[in-house]
Amino acid sequence: MADAAATAGAGGSGTRSGSKQSTNPADNYHLARRRTLQVVVSSLLTEAGFESAEKASVETLTEMLQSYISEIGRSAKSYCEHTARTQPTLSDIVVTLVEMGFNVDTLPAYAKRSQRMVITAPPVTNQPVTPKALTAGQNRPHPPHIPSHFPEFPDPHTYIKTPTYREPVSDYQVLREKAASQRRDVERALTRFMAKTGETQSLFKDDVSTFPLIAARPFTIPYLTALLPSELEMQQMEETDSSEQDEQTDTENLALHISMEDSGAEKENTSVLQQNPSLSGSRNGEENIIDNPYLRPVKKPKIRRKKHGILLCCPGWS
Amino acid sequence: MSCSGSGADPEAAPASAASAPGPAPPVSAPAALPSSTAAENKIPDAVTGYYLNRAGFEASDPRIIRLISLAAQKFISDIANDALQHCKMKGTASGSSRSKSKDRKYTLTMEDLTPALSEYGINVKKPHYFT
Numbered sequence: 043m044a045d046a047a048a049t050a051g052a053g054g055s056g057t058r059s060g061s062k063q064s065t066n067p068a069d070n071y072h073l074a075r076r077r078t079l080q081v082v083v084s085s086l087l088t089e090a091g092f093e094s095a096e097k098a099s100v101e102t103l104t105e106m107l108q109s110y111i112s113e114i115g116r117s118a119k120s121y122c123e124h125t126a127r128t129q130p131t132l133s134d135i136v137v138t139l140v141e142m143g144f145n146v147d148t149l150p151a152y153a154k155r156s157q158r159m160v161i162t163a164p165p166v167t168n169q170p171v172t173p174k175a176l177t178a179g180q181n182r183p184h185p186p187h188i189p190s191h192f193p194e195f196p197d198p199h200t201y202i203k204t205p206t207y208r209e210p211v212s213d214y215q216v217l218r219e220k221a222a223s224q225r226r227d228v229e230r231a232l233t234r235f236m237a238k239t240g241e242t243q244s245l246f247k248d249d250v251s252t253f254p255l256i257a258a259r260p261f262t263i264p265y266l267t268a269l270l271p272s273e274l275e276m277q278q279m280e281e282t283d284s285s286e287q288d289e290q291t292d293t294e295n296l297a298l299h300i301s302m303e304d305s306g307a308e309k310e311n312t313s314v315l316q317q318n319p320s321l322s323g324s325r326n327g328e329e330n331i332i333d334n335p336y337l338r339p340v341k342k343p344k345i346r347r348k349k350h351g352i353l354l355c356c357p358g359w360s
Numbered sequence: 361m362s363c364s365g366s367g368a369d370p371e372a373a374p375a376s377a378a379s380a381p382g383p384a385p386p387v388s389a390p391a392a393l394p395s396s397t398a399a400e401n402k403i404p405d406a407v408t409g410y411y412l413n414r415a416g417f418e419a420s421d422p423r424i425i426r427l428i429s430l431a432a433q434k435f436i437s438d439i440a441n442d443a444l445q446h447c448k449m450k451g452t453a454s455g456s457s458r459s460k461s462k463d464r465k466y467t468l469t470m471e472d473l474t475p476a477l478s479e480y481g482i483n484v485k486k487p488h489y490f491t
Contacts, residue, residue: 075407082402083436087468090440092447095468098486099443102473103436106482110432111408115415129420132427139431143480149427152434153400 080104114138276337403429442476443468 065073083103087095117138122130139146182195211217233256241257244250261267271279405422408429412419419425447466470486477484 075410078404078407082433085402086433086437087440090437091444091466092440092468093465096470099468099470099473102470102477102484102486103439106439107432107436108411110435111403111411111428112415114428114431115412115417119416130417130424132424135424135427144431144435149431149434152437153430 076104076108079107083107110142113142117141270334276334280339401426401429402433405429408432439473439476439480440468442479443472446472446476 080100083100084095087100087103114135118130118134121134121137122128136146179198181197184190184192184195236256237254241259242250242254243257244255245253405425408425409419412425412428444466447468450472451466470484474484
């Protein structure tokens with residue numbers, strides 16, 4: 043049996059050494075332990091006194107060692123089961139060794155002898171040490187459903203993102219300065235834009251482009267802006283009384299039509315006339331909405347073919 | 361289940377075991393058990409345990425694993441010593457002086473290993489070259 047094992051091992055190791063280039067993880071599993079046995083064999087040879095050895099002989103001895111251990115295991119197991127047991131005991135192993143031709147009496151002497159000798163082979167402890175220098179922060183511990191032999195969680199900085207931003211400047215002076223400079227820049231830019239796109243007047247006769255002034259557009263009726271209410275006031279007035287709006291606008295429309303037809307004046311004049319009744323209406327009470335026709339709520343006109351039927355929208359046109 | 365092709369040595373061992381008085385063979389291994397610590401064995405417990413597990417041997421006591429690894433170590437070292445004897449015999453037989461480098465550098469070759477193994481009943485035939 044040992045004979046066959048040795049020859050088979052010789053052929054096997056030969057083929058194995060030829061196919062060593064393709065190592066899948068399953069092979070690595072076996073190769074790692076085989077490598078350990080090789081180291082052991084080499085250390086034993088060194089202890090015996092050899093300086094060097096042929097690779098073939100080392101391979102032979104490695105194969106023999108592996109087969110020997112396997113055979114002891116198999117045989118001890120068989121002996122143990124032969125006596126209707128499942129757990130091999132010491133006597134099983136002793137009988138196995140005896141059967142394999144091993145002199146068990148010499149074993150204690152050999153053990154003591156190796157105590158005296160210097161163990162040349164360093165203990166084969168491959169512990170892949172992850173460098174601790176690069177870890178930052180505490181790794182998350184394993185949740186209970188993950189077994190402990192699984193690798194640890196990665197560093198927290200790899201998957202946790204904490205955005206950092208500078209604290210905004212809250213100094214009053216700085217903020218005030220910033221606001222002032224921004225405002226000045228905006229004003230400057232806006233005026234320049236208006237000067238470049240609109241009409242300009244210039245202070246100097248010859249030089250037109252250096253200091254352009256935005257041309258003033260004189261209003262035809264200068265006091266119109268004072269009379270017209272601003273948008274904000276219009277909204278407020280609309281909100282206060284929206285229910286009476288329809289009634290009042292109808293009455294005011296009739297009044298406007300009458301006043302307009304009577305006067306037959308220019309566009310501005312009619313608008314002025316329109317303002318007066320509406321203003322009087324507003325002075326009556328705060329709830330009366332000023333009836334600026336341009337600011338009235340949108341009424342969809344009844345589509346009439348006749349021209350003066352659409353007068354609701356633009357009463358200034360006759 | 362007997363080991364086929366065993367030499368003279370294995371036949372002597374069972375004979376001595378059988379001639380021992382009483383039903384139990386003289387078990388001297390317990391003396392080796394407490395003395396063998398994990399640090400002495402060259403073969404790590406994990407490796408031995410791996411090969412034993414592959415054979416179906418589940419060890420309950422780690423000392424048993426150490427005993428087996430020690431036995432395997434002794435097995436190999438015995439063969440190595442025999443091969444060394446062969447190497448020395450070949451060296452001194454040619455009549456070279458002992459102060460030469462041959463005394464210091466012993467290289468284990470297949471020519472030394474083969475006769476050493478044949479005494480154990482193990483016949484190895486390795487091809488000289490691989491095609």
